[in-house]
Each structure stands twice: as structure tokens, then as C-alpha cells.
Amino acid sequence: xxxxxxxxxxxxxxxxxxxxxxxxxxxxxxxxxxxxxxxxxxxxxxxxxxxxxxxxxxxxxxxxxxxxxxxxxxxxxxxxxxxxxxxxxxxxxxxxxxxxxxxxxxxxxxxxxxxxxxxxxxxxxxxxxxxxxxxxxxxx
Numbered sequence: 001x002x003x004x005x006x007x008x009x010x011x012x013x014x015x016x017x018x019x020x021x022x023x024x025x026x027x028x029x030x031x032x033x034x035x036x037x038x039x040x041x042x043x044x045x046x047x048x049x050x051x052x053x054x055x056x057x058x059x060x061x062x063x064x065x066x067x068x069x070x071x072x073x074x075x076x077x078x079x080x081x082x083x084x085x086x087x088x089x090x091x092x093x094x095x096x097x098x099x100x101x102x103x104x105x106x107x108x109x110x111x112x113x114x115x116x117x118x119x120x121x122x123x124x125x126x127x128x129x130x131x132x133x134x135x136x137x138x139x140x
Contacts, residue, residue: 003084008051009037011071011092011133012061012101016140019118020101022058022110028081029127033114036107037088051091059104059113067093071133079129090133 012020021033036058037051044050048065055061068091080086095101098115106113118138123131 005084005086006040007037007086007088008040008047008054009035009074009088009090009130009133010051010055010068011035011090011137012055012059013092013094013118013137014098014101014115015096016094016137017118018098018115019121019134019137020059020061020104021114021116022106023112023114024127025106025109025111031111032127033116033121033125034127034130035090035133036110036113038109047089048091051089058107058109059101061101061104063093069093071136074129074132076129 022036024030024032024034036055038054038058040047040050044053048068051068052063052065055063071090071092074088074090101115104113118134121134126134
């Protein structure tokens with residue numbers, strides 16, 4: 001399959017110290033941590049709305065797309081071993097407390113939702129090229 005697929009990866013931080021991750025239930029990168037993202041749909045109003053939709057589908061968290069802040073585009077040639085080339089647009093939202101996540105649950109793509117301290121994560125914990133984003137968050 002020779003196609004380019006546009007994806008979004010919403011990054012949810014808590015007080016800029018902790019991060020919401022999924023533990024992947026499927027290959028590639030089964031059991032590794034990833035951001036709760038997915039593909040942009042043809043009927044998404046814009047990329048921010050796609051990001052908010054994916055976040056709600058993957059975790060149940062409902063946010064206002066206007067609260068998302070652009071972080072980075074992940075577009076490395078071999079960033080995803082699946083067929084096709086996936087280019088991901090990453091946005092971040094920072095929550096004031098974990099209380100907003102109390103009713104969130106992992107969707108079928110994820111084994112579970114995890115809240116981790118950003119500083120405790122290591123590169124081999126992460127799926128795909130999501131470590132690049134963690135490194136950015138550690139600097140800020």
C-alpha cells in the first residue's frame with residue numbers, strides 16, 4: 001500500500017509534570033506507551049477537531065479543540081512499520097489536575113490508560129517516535 005496517511009496525536013499533560021498515555025494492546029509496539037491518537041477523517045472540520053475527536057474516542061476525555069496547542073509534526077520515513085506512510089500532527093493540552101481524567105477509560109486499541117511522570121519515562125518505554133515529544137516536554 002503506497003499511500004500517505006494523516007494522523008493526529010493528542011498529548012495530555014497534567015500540570016506540565018505528568019502525561020496521559022495508552023499502553024498499546026496491539027502490534028506494532030504492543031505493551032509500549034503511546035499517545036491516544038489516530039487517523040484524520042474526511043469529515044473532520046480541521047486538524048484540532050480531529051485531535052479532540054480521537055482523544056474522546058480513545059479515552060473518553062472531552063476537550064474544546066481551541067485549547068489544543070500545536071507541538072510538532074512527526075514525519076520520519078520509517079516512523080511506523082505498518083503499510084503506508086503515516087504523518088502525525090501532534091497537539092498538546094495541559095490539564096490543571098488528574099480529576100478531569102477520573103472517568104476516562106481505554107478504548108479497544110489500548111490495554112489501559114496510564115498517567116506517568118514525564119521525567120520518569122525512557123526512550124524504550126515509548127512506541128513509534130513518540131519519544132521525540134517526551135524529550136520536548138522534558139526541556140520545557
